[in-house]
Amino acid sequence: xxxxxxxxxxxSSRPLARPLxxxxxxAAAVCVAGCASTRPRLAELVELSAGRRPARVELxxxxxxxxxxxxxxxAALATVLSTEERPVTPAELVPQVYLPGRxxxxxxxxxxxxxxxxxxxxxxxxxxxxxxxxxxxxxxxLVLQNLGWKIRPRWHFAVLVGYDSTAETVILxxxxxxxxxxxxxxxxATWARAExxxxxxxxxxxxxxxxxxxxxxxxxxxxxxVGRTAAARSAYLRAREEWPGSPWPWLGLANLSHAEEDxxxxxxxxxxxxxxxxxxxxxxxxxxxxxxxxxxxxEARREIERARAAARGTPLESRVEATAQRISRLPALEExxxxxxxRRPPLPGRAPGGDCGNAE
Amino acid sequence: xxxxxxxxxxxxxxxxxxxLGAPTTAEAEIIGTLSALQAAQREHDLETVSAALxxxxxxxxxxGWGVEPERVEARVAALTDEELRAMAERIDSxxxxxxxxxxxxxxxxxxxxxxxxxxxxxxxxxx
Numbered sequence: 458x459x460x461x462x463x464x465x466x467x468x469s470s471r472p473l474a475r476p477l478x479x480x481x482x483x484a485a486a487v488c489v490a491g492c493a494s495t496r497p498r499l500a501e502l503v504e505l506s507a508g509r510r511p512a513r514v515e516l517x518x519x520x521x522x523x524x525x526x527x528x529x530x531x532a533a534l535a536t537v538l539s540t541e542e543r544p545v546t547p548a549e550l551v552p553q554v555y556l557p558g559r560x561x562x563x564x565x566x567x568x569x570x571x572x573x574x575x576x577x578x579x580x581x582x583x584x585x586x587x588x589x590x591x592x593x594x595x596x597x598x599l600v601l602q603n604l605g606w607k608i609r610p611r612w613h614f615a616v617l618v619g620y621d622s623t624a625e626t627v628i629l630x631x632x633x634x635x636x637x638x639x640x641x642x643x644x645x646a647t648w649a650r651a652e653x654x655x656x657x658x659x660x661x662x663x664x665x666x667x668x669x670x671x672x673x674x675x676x677x678x679x680x681x682x683v684g685r686t687a688a689a690r691s692a693y694l695r696a697r698e699e700w701p702g703s704p705w706p707w708l709g710l711a712n713l714s715h716a717e718e719d720x721x722x723x724x725x726x727x728x729x730x731x732x733x734x735x736x737x738x739x740x741x742x743x744x745x746x747x748x749x750x751x752x753x754x755x756e757a758r759r760e761i762e763r764a765r766a767a768a769r770g771t772p773l774e775s776r777v778e779a780t781a782q783r784i785s786r787l788p789a790l791e792e793x794x795x796x797x798x799x800r801r802p803p804l805p806g807r808a809p810g811g812d813c814g815n816a817e
Numbered sequence: 818x819x820x821x822x823x824x825x826x827x828x829x830x831x832x833x834x835x836x837l838g839a840p841t842t843a844e845a846e847i848i849g850t851l852s853a854l855q856a857a858q859r860e861h862d863l864e865t866v867s868a869a870l871x872x873x874x875x876x877x878x879x880x881g882w883g884v885e886p887e888r889v890e891a892r893v894a895a896l897t898d899e900e901l902r903a904m905a906e907r908i909d910s911x912x913x914x915x916x917x918x919x920x921x922x923x924x925x926x927x928x929x930x931x932x933x934x935x936x937x938x939x940x941x942x943x944x
Binding site for chain 2: 527529530533552553556557558559560561562563564565566568569570572573601603610611612613614651671674675677678679681682683705708709712715737738739740742743746747771772773776
């Protein structure tokens, strides 16, 4: 990633280098202009929003941390994580996201550090339109740019903090510049070479502009996966409100209840998920696990069979199959002689009288 | 570790499991929301590399790139299984955002040279 810094300086001593460099620059300029000409202009994006987006936005309250050495990752991340109540400095992020041997930071680690600060990492759609939408909703966007060429990349993290549709510019906190103004087309070209990767660090329970359910829920589920339970719960609750017909927020809430061994609440939430999508494999599978943990072996068997059918041909097939085999080997409750069987100690949350109810 | 040796290790771990059947865990485990979402969003099998193996590889990589030993564990723990797999498989080719200082220097140098030799004439546009 990091090349010897002065390749150009050296080559200028050779006679051919000057015209060559000029040609390369010209070619690059033509390509950037040519590739960009078909993309929508900021003015159009603002116009199409029918008044939802102002002509000009600048988030002046977003702090600025000048980058030191190669540490644009920690600086850009601190820019989006800091709030007035809780400032975050690049120095404290360096041990979390900086890779000395690579002289840089990697995207997954920026995402992970966002979660470690109790924020939901929401990846914006790879369009200038979505980035502008977030800015209009007063959310700064951490972006990856490639300031070099495709074959010789120069990766850089910066933070979009504004745009001006009349001047066709965007405003960035970038490197050592507090207010870097860039032509929107030029910015978009550098952004496109980094696959237009952009991240919004959402406080838990808040939605981005034009929220995409898949990307929002993936962010929430990431919080769950690394044990940021409280933040995950706020996000699922907000998602449930926003997308009442979706099974996923219910699945997430059920899984959180299951992790806390609140099996009754987990079962109810799995049933809510399945009421929205009876073919949801994970909800069906986890419902079976929950019923089994509550001592409802017969009901668990019935549910795991349905999960098996729904899982056929999906990536979860082998996983469900393993559980189905395990549950099929369990003796039924009647055969066990109820609670006092020494082979099977009662599990936490297990219903004392076999209160298995009617799953559905 | 080369791609081949990585694949070899994966095969050595996965093959016996396939032959002997899925390992039966004594402990019941639910499917996490993230795995479920990813399974629904994609077609490919998620379990190509075990998360534990991917974690070991990332641990090795981070330490190799100069992350302090006492920080490595926390950094691995902050990543999801899918992120660990992505990093284990592609960490060498992942973009490492570094910065602009150097780049601006080079661009300025090129522009300055072009200006001095008369190929371009842009600097008078700035006050």
